[in-house]
Amino acid sequence: MLDRLKLQHLRYFIAVAEELHFSRAAQKVALSAWDLSEQVRSLEDMLGVTLLIRHPHQMELTPAGEMLLRGANELLRDTLQLLKQVQDLGEAMQEQVRLGYFAPELEPLIIATFGRLISEGGLNLTRLNLPESALQQALLNRHIDVAVGRLMELQNETLACEVLQTGHWGLVLKESHALAAQEHVAPADLRTARLLLLSGHEKSNVMDQFHNLGVEPEVVYQPAQSETAEVMVEQGTGLWLTSSFMAETLPPGLVFRPLEGFAEMELALAWRQGDTSGEQIRDWLKGTG
The missing domain is CATH 1.10.10.10 (Winged helix-like DNA-binding domain superfamily/Winged helix DNA-binding domain)
Structure with missing residues (x-):
């Protein structure tokens, strides 16, 4: 009844x-x-x-x-x-939401994280790839509505942040490379290594961690796209210094190995406090996580 x-x-x-x-x-x-x-x-x-x-x-x-x-x-x-x-x-979903993120290798993660919100929630999302140092200011100046970046670079008294994933720094290298046989790569093994770092990263942030560990490897090139970095690794130009968020999207023949001694990387969603679009996206992601 x-x-x-x-x-x-x-x-x-x-x-x-x-x-x-x-x-x-x-x-x-x-x-x-x-x-x-x-x-x-x-x-x-x-x-x-x-x-x-x-x-x-x-x-x-x-x-x-x-x-x-x-x-x-x-x-x-x-x-x-x-x-x-x-x-x-x-x-809110019918309105255009501008999402800023700091590195091309985050694109697969962005698609995986927001894909259902776009297809099922009707989110009208515009993605903007920005330098990491510009993300926080772009939010504060209202050039973007939400940002995905490292928590330590986004925290501000006027911004709200929610950690999406925790990852770590590591290297992408060929399966045949000697370092690929190790589960983790020691920074000391990279004293003479030639490194690649995507242009969206602030070079000083990661190199300071090497410096604190007593190692000064050389970044020989900063490609703009993940695909370019993959090709350069395959050709032997260098080892790609990147985050573990890339590990699941690598082509056959390339592997990811974490770096020892590096701090964890907290990837966060950030928005202006009181901005309903950011809060609603946060709530939707929590509800589908």
Whole structure:
């Protein structure tokens, strides 16, 4: 019987329970007093309980009726709030959201993370590849709406951040390379190595970590695209210094090996505090994670 219960039944009952008078309640819900009475009786039949005691000139709620009145008001309020949130999300998704990210190798991760939000949530997303040092300012200046980057580079008192994934620095090299036989690569093994680093990265950030470990390898080239870096590794031009977020998208013949002694890399979603589009994207990603 409960599968026939609708929110409308609760709305009718609330009107009667609050007025304790069918004629006055009927005016509130735009029904005749007789139809309203039948709706309440139908609700009682579905629940198998008496909600109202009907006297010739008055009525009163039973204990079950009082319980239902309290719960029904909360349920309707929560339902309306939920529907409003869904409506707001739908409206926000129709607006263009500008996403900034700092390195071309994050493109597969961006697609994997936001793909369902684009296809199922209707998100109108524009992706902008920016230098890592420019992401925070682009958010603050409203040139982008959300950013994906390293948490340490995005944190600001006026920005909200949510960690998406935790990764680490490492090297992409050929399977035949001597270092590929190791599970991890020691920075000391790279003293004379020729490294590649994509142009979106701030060179000083990663090289400072090498310096702190007493190693000064040389970055010989900073290609603009991941595909270019892969080709250069295959040709023996250098070893590609990148993040573990690339590990699952490498072509056959190339492998990723983590670097020892390097700090973890927290990849975060950031948006301006109070910006509903960023908050709604965060909530949607949490709900589908």
